[in-house]
Amino acid sequence: MIKINGLTKKFGELVVFENINAHIKKGECIAVIGPSGTGKSIFFRTIAMLERPDRGNIFIDGTDITQKGVDLNRVHEKMGMVYQGFHLFSHLNILNNITLAPRLVRKKSKEEAEMKAMELLSLVGLTDKANSFPHELSGGQQQRIAIARSLAMEPEIILFDEPTSALDPTMTCEVLSIIRKLTKMGLTILIVTHEMHFAREISDRVFYMDEGGIYEEGTPDEIFDRPQKEKTKAFVKKLKVFQYEISSKSFDMVSMNAQIEVFCQKYNLGAKQVYSIQLFLEELIVVLFNKCYETTPPEIKFTIEYSDETNRISIYLIYLATDYNPFEYIDNQIDNLGMMLIRKMSEKSGHLYENGRNSIVIELKK
Numbered sequence: 001m002i003k004i005n006g007l008t009k010k011f012g013e014l015v016v017f018e019n020i021n022a023h024i025k026k027g028e029c030i031a032v033i034g035p036s037g038t039g040k041s042i043f044f045r046t047i048a049m050l051e052r053p054d055r056g057n058i059f060i061d062g063t064d065i066t067q068k069g070v071d072l073n074r075v076h077e078k079m080g081m082v083y084q085g086f087h088l089f090s091h092l093n094i095l096n097n098i099t100l101a102p103r104l105v106r107k108k109s110k111e112e113a114e115m116k117a118m119e120l121l122s123l124v125g126l127t128d129k130a131n132s133f134p135h136e137l138s139g140g141q142q143q144r145i146a147i148a149r150s151l152a153m154e155p156e157i158i159l160f161d162e163p164t165s166a167l168d169p170t171m172t173c174e175v176l177s178i179i180r181k182l183t184k185m186g187l188t189i190l191i192v193t194h195e196m197h198f199a200r201e202i203s204d205r206v207f208y209m210d211e212g213g214i215y216e217e218g219t220p221d222e223i224f225d226r227p228q229k230e231k232t233k234a235f236v237k238k239l240k241v242f243q244y245e246i247s248s249k250s251f252d253m254v255s256m257n258a259q260i261e262v263f264c265q266k267y268n269l270g271a272k273q274v275y276s277i278q279l280f281l282e283e284l285i286v287v288l289f290n291k292c293y294e295t296t297p298p299e300i301k302f303t304i305e306y307s308d309e310t311n312r313i314s315i316y317l318i319y320l321a322t323d324y325n326p327f328e329y330i331d332n333q334i335d336n337l338g339m340m341l342i343r344k345m346s347e348k349s350g351h352l353y354e355n356g357r358n359s360i361v362i363e364l365k366k
Contacts, residue, residue: 140171170350
């Protein structure tokens, strides 16, 4: 699908990346990770020929798109790109934002373009926003519209450049849910992301970029669990991860808390942080047992991530049950004082429900 040979990009004397070689199969999802300033976004812009490479070749379905005479408009029809910013036209409503390019470039009729646009709005869960304007939408909704607009051109490849970097956890959940759907639709997807939990979950392969190129590549398990090169090891080491699964109401919570404490002590997290993590999980698990698993065994999995680089503690919790957000309707309920407390302890929180799967993302206050 995509073959890259010897790709090099410079800005004057600055070498952004040099001699990149990669082969991406049709339908693959590639997560691109690495420190800031290693050229990930420029790499994507060069693949899309928004930046011309100084050397090297990019083949899309066997066609070298770096050669003179190649119709780049046709290339861009096949390849969509979703940016950190949403880049919606502020003077157009959402329906017109999505239908503009198909009508002008693909010469679709107004009726055909609008029918497709409404299908895509249904896919991203925003059919009721067709006549709204961008400023009337949240950041997460605008990014979902940006994805729908990209899909309206019926691309075979989509490049996502840090699509959630400007979003809070709730909006991040919304956007990542849509990307998760796209990975099941046979599209070829490349995504630059700082969401390591998500990168591990959805990608077929991971490219770690450093030292002016793809420093190491492999499956998510290979990169996150068994990296071979020193800088990859150092990058992954900065992200400390603890995972735990609960499949019975009689699970040993004391043992769980002890394991969490060992994890926190290993990485020099303070007593206050340990207490916050344990309290959050204890209260939430009890609530889920009572509200979601009265008669059925629990299916709960959570991940604690701590980053040396950002000093941020994030908790990702997934539970299979009917749609239930424990952070709703708790302000005046005495029996939910625990949930009120942990919400106040959280820097940010978000909940998303999709096809029997509830996802919660929490960033704890430092």
